[in-house]
Amino acid sequence: MIWDNLGCMTIDGDSHGVSNHPRFGWQVTAARLQAGLFGFWTALVFAFLYIPIILLVVFSFNSSRLNIRWEGFSTRWYGELLGNKVLIDAFQNSLLVAFATTILATLLGTVGAWMLHRYKFPYQRALGLLIFIPMVMPEVLMGVSLLVLFVQFLHLPLGFLTLTIAHTTFCFPFVLVGVQARLQGLDPFLEEAAMDLGATPLQAFWKVIVPYLMPAIFSGALMSFTLSLDEYIVSVFTTGAQSQTLPLKVYGMAKVGLNPQLNALSSLFILVTFLFAFGSYFLTNNKKT
Amino acid sequence: MPLLAWLLLFVIAPTAMLVLVSFAERDSLGRIVYDFTIQNYIRAFDWLWLKVLFSSVWYALLTTLICLIAGYPVAFFIGRAPQRWRTLLLMFVMVPFWTSFLIRTYAWITILSKEGFLNSILVSAGIFTQPVEILYTPFAIVLGLVYNFLPFMILPIYTSVEKLDSNLIEAAHDLGAGPLLAFSKVIIPLTRPGIAAGAMLVFVPSIAMFAITSLMGGGTNPTIGEVIFKQFTSGRNQPFGAALGSLLLLIFVLALWITRKYRQED
Amino acid sequence: MKKTITVVLSALAIVLAGCGKAPEAKKLSVFCWSEYIPQSVIDQFTKETGIQVSVENYASNEEMLAKLTAGGGQYDIIQPSEYVVEALIAQNLLHPIDKNKIPNLSNIAPQFLKLSFDPENKFSVPFMAGTVGIVINTELIKDDIKGFADVFKPQNQGKIVVLDDAREITAWALLSLGIPINELSDANLEKVKPVLANWLPLVKVFDSDSPKTALLNGDVAVGVVWGGEGAILLQSNPKFRWVIPAEGTHLFIDSLAIPKTAKNVENAEAFMNFILRPDISQKISDAFPYTNPNLAARKLLTEDQLQNKASFPSDADIAKMQTFRDIGTQGSKIDEIVTSLKAR
Numbered sequence: 099m100i101w102d103n104l105g106c107m108t109i110d111g112d113s114h115g116v117s118n119h120p121r122f123g124w125q126v127t128a129a130r131l132q133a134g135l136f137g138f139w140t141a142l143v144f145a146f147l148y149i150p151i152i153l154l155v156v157f158s159f160n161s162s163r164l165n166i167r168w169e170g171f172s173t174r175w176y177g178e179l180l181g182n183k184v185l186i187d188a189f190q191n192s193l194l195v196a197f198a199t200t201i202l203a204t205l206l207g208t209v210g211a212w213m214l215h216r217y218k219f220p221y222q223r224a225l226g227l228l229i230f231i232p233m234v235m236p237e238v239l240m241g242v243s244l245l246v247l248f249v250q251f252l253h254l255p256l257g258f259l260t261l262t263i264a265h266t267t268f269c270f271p272f273v274l275v276g277v278q279a280r281l282q283g284l285d286p287f288l289e290e291a292a293m294d295l296g297a298t299p300l301q302a303f304w305k306v307i308v309p310y311l312m313p314a315i316f317s318g319a320l321m322s323f324t325l326s327l328d329e330y331i332v333s334v335f336t337t338g339a340q341s342q343t344l345p346l347k348v349y350g351m352a353k354v355g356l357n358p359q360l361n362a363l364s365s366l367f368i369l370v371t372f373l374f375a376f377g378s379y380f381l382t383n384n385k386k387t
Numbered sequence: 388m389p390l391l392a393w394l395l396l397f398v399i400a401p402t403a404m405l406v407l408v409s410f411a412e413r414d415s416l417g418r419i420v421y422d423f424t425i426q427n428y429i430r431a432f433d434w435l436w437l438k439v440l441f442s443s444v445w446y447a448l449l450t451t452l453i454c455l456i457a458g459y460p461v462a463f464f465i466g467r468a469p470q471r472w473r474t475l476l477l478m479f480v481m482v483p484f485w486t487s488f489l490i491r492t493y494a495w496i497t498i499l500s501k502e503g504f505l506n507s508i509l510v511s512a513g514i515f516t517q518p519v520e521i522l523y524t525p526f527a528i529v530l531g532l533v534y535n536f537l538p539f540m541i542l543p544i545y546t547s548v549e550k551l552d553s554n555l556i557e558a559a560h561d562l563g564a565g566p567l568l569a570f571s572k573v574i575i576p577l578t579r580p581g582i583a584a585g586a587m588l589v590f591v592p593s594i595a596m597f598a599i600t601s602l603m604g605g606g607t608n609p610t611i612g613e614v615i616f617k618q619f620t621s622g623r624n625q626p627f628g629a630a631l632g633s634l635l636l637l638i639f640v641l642a643l644w645i646t647r648k649y650r651q652e653d
Numbered sequence: 654m655k656k657t658i659t660v661v662l663s664a665l666a667i668v669l670a671g672c673g674k675a676p677e678a679k680k681l682s683v684f685c686w687s688e689y690i691p692q693s694v695i696d697q698f699t700k701e702t703g704i705q706v707s708v709e710n711y712a713s714n715e716e717m718l719a720k721l722t723a724g725g726g727q728y729d730i731i732q733p734s735e736y737v738v739e740a741l742i743a744q745n746l747l748h749p750i751d752k753n754k755i756p757n758l759s760n761i762a763p764q765f766l767k768l769s770f771d772p773e774n775k776f777s778v779p780f781m782a783g784t785v786g787i788v789i790n791t792e793l794i795k796d797d798i799k800g801f802a803d804v805f806k807p808q809n810q811g812k813i814v815v816l817d818d819a820r821e822i823t824a825w826a827l828l829s830l831g832i833p834i835n836e837l838s839d840a841n842l843e844k845v846k847p848v849l850a851n852w853l854p855l856v857k858v859f860d861s862d863s864p865k866t867a868l869l870n871g872d873v874a875v876g877v878v879w880g881g882e883g884a885i886l887l888q889s890n891p892k893f894r895w896v897i898p899a900e901g902t903h904l905f906i907d908s909l910a911i912p913k914t915a916k917n918v919e920n921a922e923a924f925m926n927f928i929l930r931p932d933i934s935q936k937i938s939d940a941f942p943y944t945n946p947n948l949a950a951r952k953l954l955t956e957d958q959l960q961n962k963a964s965f966p967s968d969a970d971i972a973k974m975q976t977f978r979d980i981g982t983q984g985s986k987i988d989e990i991v992t993s994l995k996a997r
Contacts, residue, residue, distance in 0.1 A: 132566040133467075140464040143457055144479065147537070150494035151483045153504075157494070164889065165493055166869050184692050184708075210390035223647070225391070227640050230587070231398055234639045235405075236595040236615045239632040242625065242719055243401035243408075249724050251400075256726055267397045272588055276543045279584035280550065283577075313473075313549045317542035320477065321588075324484045324538070330598075331616075334716055338726060339682055339707035348487050349712040350687025352862040355885065356489060357688075364486035371485060375478050383471055415981030416744045417715070418722050435993045442996070493866070500870035520811075522872055523858055605867075606817045606859030609996045617988045620715035621819060624985035 151368065158361035165356050175358040176366075182359055185347060189363060192327055192343040195258065199265040199326040204319045206266065207273025208311065212303065214274075215281045216289075229275070232268045240268065241335030248336065256338035264336040265326040272325065273318030280314035402636070409629035417623030427630035436614065436631060440638075443611040446600070447593040450532040451540075454589045455582065457533065458540035462581070463574075465541070466548030477545060480538050492531065492602050499527055499603075523605035531603040532593055539592075540585040547581025548574075595635070611635060679704045681920040684717060684728040686710065689781075689907070690928075691940045698927050704920050712862075721746070721912060728912050729921040735906040736977035738777045739770035743979065747776040748911040754922040757929035764968065765906060765946035768976055777908035778925050783880040783943040784966055784974060785821060785903045787896040788887075793874035800899035801825045804875055805852040814867040814876040817859035819991035820977070820984065821903065822849065825877065828900040835978040837987065846990060853994045868893070883963030884942035895963040897970045904974035906946070 157165055161172035179185065214226060232240065244264050248254045288310065292302035308315070330345040337343065344363075351357055409427055412420045465476045483491070498504045499522040506518040521527055551574065559569040575582075595612035606613075611631070618628035679702070683690070687710035695706050709726065711717045714737045720726065733741060741747045752758060758766075758778060765779045789798055793812070798804060804813060815822060824834040826848040832841055858867045864878040865886050876882075877898075886893040909928065911921045927933055934950035942964045945951055951959065959965055966974075980987075 128566045129560065132570070133464075136460045136464045139460040143461045143537070146457075146534070147480065147483045150491050150498065150534075151486065153494040153498060154486060154490055157497075164869065164885075165490075166497055166866070182692075206390060206393055213388060213390060223644075225394070227643055227647075228394055228398060230591060230639070230643060231402055231636060233588075233591045234594065234636060235402070236612045236632055236635070238616045238619045239405055239629065240401065242619065242723070243404045244397065245720065245723050245725055246404060247397070247401055263397060267393070270393070272539070275584045275587055276546060279543055279580035280546045282580040310550075314543075314546040316474070317477065317546050320481045321539060321542060324481055327485060328488045330488075334711060335720060335725070337709075339709040342709060344487065346710045347687050348489055350689065350710060352489060352493075355863070355865075356493060360487050360490050364490055367485060368482060371478075371482050375475055375482075379471070379475050413982070414744075415979070416722060416740050416746075417718060418744075435989070435996065439992070439996055496866060496870070500867075500872050502871040520872075522870075523867075601817065601859070605857055607856065607995060609992045614988075614992055617819070617992070618985060620713055620719065622985035622988040623715065623718070623982070625719075627985060 154361050155365045155368070158358060158365045160358060160361075163355055163358060165358060165361070175362040179359040179362045179366075185344070185357075185359060185363065188342050188344045188347045189367075191258075191341050192345070195261050195265060195341065195343060196323050196326040198258075198262045199269055200319050200323045202262065202266040203269035203322040203326075204273050204315060207270040207318055207322075208277050208308070208315055210270070211274045211277035211281060212307065215278065215284075229271045233271045237268075237329075237331035238335075240264070241332040244332070245335040256336060256341075258341045261333060261337045261341050261343070264332050265329060268329075268332060269322035269325050272321045273315070276318045276321070277311055277314045280311055284310065405629050405636075406633050408626055409633045411626045413624060413626055415623075417625060419625055427627045428634075430627060431630045431634055436611075439609050439614055440611045440635070442608060443594050446528060446532060446608075446610070447590050449529055450536055450593050451586050451590040453529065453533050454537050454540040455586065458537055458585065459544055459582070462541045462544035462585075463548050463578075466545045466551070467553075473545075473549070477542065480541050484535070484538060488535075488598070492599065495527075495531060495534070495603065496522060499530075522603065523607070525604065525608070528600050528604040528608065531599040532596065535596075535599060536589045536593055539588040543584035543588060544578060544581040547578040547584075551577055591639070594639075679920070681706045681729050681917055681924055682709070682727055683707070683730045683732075683924070684709045684711065684721070684726065685730070685732040686907075687712060689732065689941065691936055694928070694933055694936055697933070698924060701927075702920075702923060704917075704923070706924075724914075727914060727916055729915040729917045730924055731910055731912055732780060733777075733908060733910055734977070735768065735770040735908065736979045738908050738910055740979040740981075741910065741912075742771060742776050746913050748913050748915055748918055749775050750778065750911065750925070751922060754919070755926045755929065757926050760929055760931060760934070760947045760949040762946050762948045764971055768906065770906075770976060770978060771908075777910040778929065779946045780907045780909050780928065781937065781941060781943045782904060782906045782946045784897065784905070784963075784971075785816070785825075785877060786880060786883055786963060786966075787898060788868060788876045788878055788883045788963075789894045789896065790868060790871075790874045790892055791894050792892045793871075798875065798896055800896075801829045801877070802900070804877060805855055807855065809875060810855045811857045812874040813856045814858040814860060814864045814873040814878070815856050816864060816878060817861045819987045820980075821877075822853075822991055823987050824903050824977075825898070825900075826852065828898070828902065831900075834903060834975050835980065837980050837983045839986075842983075842986065842990060846994075849990065849994050853991070859995070879943075880963045880966075881941055881943040884961045887961055887963055888942070897962075897966055901973045901975065904971060904976050906976060 158175055159171050159173065160168055161174065162169035214222065248256065248260045254260050288306055289302050292306045297305065328345060330349050333343055333346060348360060408419055410423055410425065412422045412424055414420055465473055468476060501518045505521060509515045510518060556569060556573065559573040597610045597613035597616065600608060600610050601613060615628045615631050618624045618631065681704050683706055685708065695708065698704065699706055714734050717731060717733065718737060721731065755778065761779055765782055766774055771777045787798060787804055796803065823845055826845045827834050827841065829848060830844060857873050860867065864876050865882045867873045868876050868886055869889065883895045887895055909925050911918055915921055929947060931947065931949035931953055934945060934947040935953040938945045938950060938954055938958065942961060944964055
């Protein structure tokens with residue numbers, strides 16, 4: 099059943115005038131089959147992505163401290179989590195840095211990709227290669243060299259600012275590469291047409307190009323947020339006492355067994371994200387109808 | 388130009404420092420002594436480190452390939468889904484990774500271990516008579532890498548699929564092309580930028596990634612990221628770590644430069 | 654558009670607000686292993702003394718060292734292991750401790766004091782100690798295992814977990830040859846190589862953070878692990894047995910020390926004294942089943958805790974153990990040897 103529905107959705111969802119053209123029966127069937135297969139495959143991949151997450155949520159209700167075998171139902175870890183100020187503070191710090199990083203990296207990546215695409219300047223090709231350095235550089239090298247840069251050359255105190263700068267540095271290439279891909283094959287007349295209608299280059303960029311790039315910008319923002327949230331090695335070198343993020347608290351924990359409060363925290367965060375996502379989904383759809 | 392300033396300050400400056408350090412020496416506490424030497428590079432050109440690098444690149448390639456095969460249909464499906472669903476589906480690809488990395492990975496370890504869920508299912512279903520070794524094998528490494536990098540393949544491809552003109556696909560169909568032909572001749576070439584971007588975003592970071600490799604592979608396959616990390620920390624040899632890192636950067640940038648040049652001449 | 658700008662600005666404002674906190678008189682900045690000092694202990698210290706504690710975490714000695722030597726932060730207390738204490742003393746990076754301010758030092762068992770890395774305890778006090786030993790899953794291994802030589806035998810191929818720590822592994826090989834664990838000359842490293850070449854291919858898992866996982870999951874049958882890991886395994890299931898290697902083993906001593914750059918030395922000393930108080934030390938033992946060097950605190954522990962052989966080896970066993978000395982630049986070479994034997 100699901101198979102069928104998913105199949106219909108892909109074909110009918112976005113295509114216009116399926117019935118306007120004469121088609122051979124086998125072609126329609128084959129197209130449907132292909133869409134159905136893709137839907138089925140997508141379902142499988144989602145199952146793959148969520149298998150460990152289901153386990154993680156289940157174990158947040160486990161009464162045993164060791165995250166390995168099921169020993170009975172308990173909400174103990176949720177209770178303890180609420181009283182664990184250190185963990186909650188660290189999580190807040192993580193979120194704060196991840197949001198700030200996402201905004202900065204997305205801006206930097208989008209504008210950077212547009213500049214590289216739109217304008218010609220010397221050493222452009224070299225610049226295009228430099229973008230990849232933060233991606234390929236092992237985290238420990240990046241962490242230590244940024245630490246030295248911040249402390250000995252820029253004299254910045256380690257804290258939220260340095261941490262956000264460091265995170266932005268390894269996140270923005272992800273945005274930039276994604277936006278670059280979207281820009282390839284962009285109709286150059288799009289910007290020209292806008293300018294002909296009296297828009298300044300900035301207006302044209304903001305009103306025409308940005309909306310066109312939106313899916314790539316959104317993907318880039320998602321990637322930045324995720325990367326920043328989970329970063330350990332770069333963080334350990336570039337953060338201060340006031341900005342200890344969750345991974346810093348978690349990494350030493352394995353020594354005594356990962357605290358199931360972390361499962362509880364992760365489960366709650368996923369729950370909140372789901373509620374938020376579905377909530378905004380229904381809100382926007384209600385507005386439209 | 389903000390990009391240029393950022394690059395100069397936080398990318399080029401640290402890289403320059405790294406290269407500088409790679410020609411330096413260190414004292415017994417691991418502090419850098421600025422003294423010109425190429426000893427670190429002589430040591431770096433050893434078959435051992437090359438082997439480690441090859442193995443890291445091999446795993447990264449394999450990961451990229453599997454992510455592409457597994458991720459493309461998902462990206463296509465999401466990109467062709469009704470507009471209002473797309474954002475939601477895209478979010479759902481990413482949400483599993485908003486959990487703690489270690490918690491997620493230990494969940495996989497629990498699933499794949501000898502007395503874990505997968506083995507108990509396989510044995511009780513009669514597929515195997517006794518538990519098989521899944522965890523701490525190359526298979527587990529690749530599984531872990533694919534799991535963690537899959538979204539970075541799906542998202543860029545999605546952005547390419549999303550802008551496909553459905554009329555174009557229609558036209559291909561109308562010309563009598565079957566779905567397979569339409570797919571390989573029209574859709575794949577049109578989404579090539581997305582594929583290239585996705586491949587970069589998976590391949591490049593997975594070369595130096597080592598947390599997954601050591602946790603799920605049992606640490607028996609040293610990777611270049613791990614080697615550099617250990618030389619930097621327990622080896623207390625930052626200059627040598629920096630030399631290995633600089634070489635990695637150099638090889639990578641050269642490879643990228645050559646492919647780009649080649650592609651332009653094409 | 655306006656909304657976006659507001660969001661950006663407010664985010665930046667929050668970010669910037671986090672940076673510049675006004676200095677307080679009663680402050681203490683602690684740089685320690687994550688989770689190693691329980692939060693309840695820190696909270697109690699603040700409650701009793703009014704000193705605000707800010708905590709920064711790391712997950713390995715070397716991360717701490719790298720950050721400290723780069724001038725990363727102003728720390729009043731750090732938590733180095735014994736060989737790092739020695740290195741820091743040698744580089745004149747530690748502040749001497751006024752022992753008059755730390756009367757509770759008398760609670761520490763003499764076998765953990767005045768050791769070679771800090772002969773007069775001028776710069777460090779022991780926080781927690783521990784050993785490296787062998788854990789056997791007696792359901793899977795029936796042989797009598799007495800030491801390293803019995804673990805690394807061909808019949809145990811693919812059944813072994815060891816710490817992913819080149820220095821540790823090399824130390825075991827040295828012990829099996831009867832060489833003291835700190836004599837890491839190039840000549841001795843050459844002698845160690847063939848031993849490691851036989852040992853390492855037998856190993857299934859290298860893991861320093863949580864070697865207990867592979868043992869608990871049944872993926873391996875025997876492990877050479879930290880005492881604290883062993884203690885957790887012994888607690889969890891009677892099938893696990895703990896053996897102190899016959900060849901001798903490594904006794905590690907995680908210490909507390911004050912960096913030279915510390916600003917609140919008196920607060921740091923007060924913190925040290927507080928940590929060495931029996932009731933506080935007991936709390937740490939409850940959270941971490943390592944070897945508590947605090948004799949007064951041991952009196953407060955339960956019989957179960959004291960009976961755990963992985964936590965508390967006998968004095969006779971401890972007498973045979975060795976602590977790590979600083980080995981300076983040899984670390985890089987040891988890492989290379991172990992890496993090369995792994996990557997075959």
